[in-house]
Amino acid sequence: xxxxxxxxxxxxxxxxxxxxxxxxxxxxxxxxxxxxxxxxxxxxxxxxxxxxxxxxxxxxxxxxxxxxxxxxxxxxxxxxxxxxxxxxxxxxxxxxxxxxxxxxxxxxxxxxxxxxxxxxxxxxxxxxxxxxxxxxxxxxxxxxxxxxxxxxxxxxxxxxxxxxxxxxxxxxxxxxxxxxxxxxxxxxxxxxxxxxxxxxxxxxxxxxxxxxxxxxxxxxxxxxxxxxxxxxxxxxxxxxxxxxxxxxxxxxxxxxxxxxxxxxxxxxxxxxxxxxxxxxxxxx
Amino acid sequence: xxxxxxxxxxxxxxxxxxxxxxxxxxxxxxxxxxxxxxxxxxxxxxxxxxxxxxxxxxxxxxxxxxxxxxxxxxxxxxxxxxxxxxxxxxxxxxxxxxxxxxxxxxxxxxxxxxxxxxxxxxxxxxxxxxxxxxxxxxxxxxxxxxxxxxxxxxxxxxxxxxxxxxxxxxxxxxxxxxxxxxxxxxxxxxxxxxxxxxxxxxxxxxxxxxxxxxxxxxxxxxxxxxxxxxxxxxxxxxxxxxxxxxxxxxxxxxxxxxxxxxxxxxxxxxxxxxxxxxxxxxxxxxxxxxxxxxxxxxxxxxxxxxxxxxxxxxxxxxxxxxxxxxxxxxxxxxxxxxxxxxxxx
Numbered sequence: 202x203x204x205x206x207x208x209x210x211x212x213x214x215x216x217x218x219x220x221x222x223x224x225x226x227x228x229x230x231x232x233x234x235x236x237x238x239x240x241x242x243x244x245x246x247x248x249x250x251x252x253x254x255x256x257x258x259x260x261x262x263x264x265x266x267x268x269x270x271x272x273x274x275x276x277x278x279x280x281x282x283x284x285x286x287x288x289x290x291x292x293x294x295x296x297x298x299x300x301x302x303x304x305x306x307x308x309x310x311x312x313x314x315x316x317x318x319x320x321x322x323x324x325x326x327x328x329x330x331x332x333x334x335x336x337x338x339x340x341x342x343x344x345x346x347x348x349x350x351x352x353x354x355x356x357x358x359x360x361x362x363x364x365x366x367x368x369x370x371x372x373x374x375x376x377x378x379x380x381x382x383x384x385x386x387x388x389x390x391x392x393x394x395x396x397x398x399x400x401x402x403x404x405x406x407x408x409x410x411x412x413x414x415x416x417x418x419x420x421x422x423x424x425x426x427x428x429x430x431x432x433x434x435x436x437x438x439x440x441x442x443x444x445x446x447x448x449x450x451x452x453x454x455x456x457x458x459x460x461x462x463x464x465x466x467x468x469x470x471x472x473x474x475x476x477x478x479x480x481x482x483x484x485x
Numbered sequence: 486x487x488x489x490x491x492x493x494x495x496x497x498x499x500x501x502x503x504x505x506x507x508x509x510x511x512x513x514x515x516x517x518x519x520x521x522x523x524x525x526x527x528x529x530x531x532x533x534x535x536x537x538x539x540x541x542x543x544x545x546x547x548x549x550x551x552x553x554x555x556x557x558x559x560x561x562x563x564x565x566x567x568x569x570x571x572x573x574x575x576x577x578x579x580x581x582x583x584x585x586x587x588x589x590x591x592x593x594x595x596x597x598x599x600x601x602x603x604x605x606x607x608x609x610x611x612x613x614x615x616x617x618x619x620x621x622x623x624x625x626x627x628x629x630x631x632x633x634x635x636x637x638x639x640x641x642x643x644x645x646x647x648x649x650x651x652x653x654x655x656x657x658x659x660x661x662x663x664x665x666x667x668x669x670x671x672x673x674x675x676x677x678x679x680x681x682x683x684x685x686x687x688x689x690x691x692x693x694x695x696x697x698x699x700x701x702x703x704x705x706x707x708x709x710x711x712x713x714x715x716x717x718x719x720x721x722x723x724x725x726x727x728x729x730x731x732x733x734x735x736x737x738x739x740x741x742x743x744x745x746x747x748x749x750x751x752x753x754x755x756x757x758x759x760x761x762x763x764x765x766x767x768x769x770x771x772x773x774x775x776x777x778x779x780x781x782x783x784x785x786x787x788x789x790x791x792x793x794x795x796x797x798x799x800x801x802x803x804x805x806x807x808x809x810x811x812x813x814x815x816x817x818x819x820x821x822x823x824x825x826x827x828x829x830x
Contacts, residue, residue, distance in 0.1 A: 368652065368655055368656060369776065371785075372782075373652070373655065373786065377655055378641070378651065378655065380655075381658070382655055382656055382657055382658035383656045383657075383753055384657050384658050385658045443751065444751070447747075447750045447751030448751060448773060448774075449751050449752075449753060449774025450772075450773025450774045451773070
């Protein structure tokens, strides 16, 4: 127990420090801050991978949990999302060299893991019989991976809306010259969403298949299901607006941001109601 | 070491002296000085300034009247009254400030660094530099770079065309592979074409009411001249449009841009209007993905850049002064047994 929590704390503090470094890079364009951000992010990611591995081993101490991933609790889910979020940003940074986006993306990873270590219960227990299905390793994992990728897109869209407003204002500040160009940010935002939306839909379909196999009913309009479906619809609307209609400017950006707000609502709605998607209630 | 500098710059002297000096080639100046027995001298000549540096020893310092006499004979004009004369520490500080762009008309501009370098290299190849001037000028080039990287003196775009390029880069990223449409073929249009071509814009189209002139401008920058009536169609393809025609009213209307935008597949469009009276209807700025910058917008950005550069002058001056003090300690150490070493840090 102690090991995974300790490592999670290290990862959380590293992500927080990396976020601060990323902000100082954004404000001062000091390249040392950018390198520091990468080092801290790398260290955090390493600690986080170890923390997750330690959590899996802890989880498997219960024989009935063997081969299942520990994402059935709020702690496990938040931790996994933060891990996937940072890993996705790592890939983006390696490919695009847009380290400045760390200021918009890393705080999300820090907040997600921070919620886990500060507010969620890290303890592990045997899985309830109804959760002991191979679907547990796919349905939530795929969805949370999609959410982590969408969080990256959200960070990109925050940078994009700032840049778009800067240039539309005709009075650009220093920030305008430091941020990547509108077209680069727009392409990245669109690309991440275009890749993640099929993932989200696949995760929902898997959930429906699991529900159908377990209870004979594919869809029950539970709050989490409903908000997730709305999320998919709004991202679909974004792709349609941006690529089918060729709309540019702030409207498509706001639509993509609204979809991310919907993801946050997905988690809140599940916690406010009770049901099998509720991490704090029965799902633990 | 003894050093003397003579300057005629945009700051101090009337243009007559500078114009007379600008006509004389640096090579001739160096040859004439050599003939008159001056062995260590560097001349820096630009359209805004003429600078002459001469070095000697405490026992044989450079003689100002000799330098002035040579220049006056070459320029065929009286120069002494307008010359700024500096000696030793003051002259070192002045050279460092000049190399740093602190004395330039556009503060922080980088061209002067290249001009100082050229002046030094000419003197070097004419055999007019010894250890003292070699170290002094290498130091000046180093300080010139240092103030630009360590202070905000050279940050931001400092002219209307470079601001236009900067805005294009903030929208499109790299300009390679981008297309520009130029409306008009006057001096401003040409300046814009030159800047865009220099920044890698790969296709330039020029539309002008008189096809001939548009063709000439297009040919100069490997662009394509199009008929005036065809430009609304070209709005669909171009990534940026630069308008500087002499038309009495707007030639690019909101309706034209709206029609083009529906067929652009969501690509951003940057419109730059540097014409007076306006060439592009102001309303187009309200269209999503369309960004209209007018001359006064670009000028305001330039003014902001210059204001922040002016704020950085104090910091740059302190770098210059530090390095001048350091150089003088080295220069003094030459007459002792222990020569100091200058570090590039």
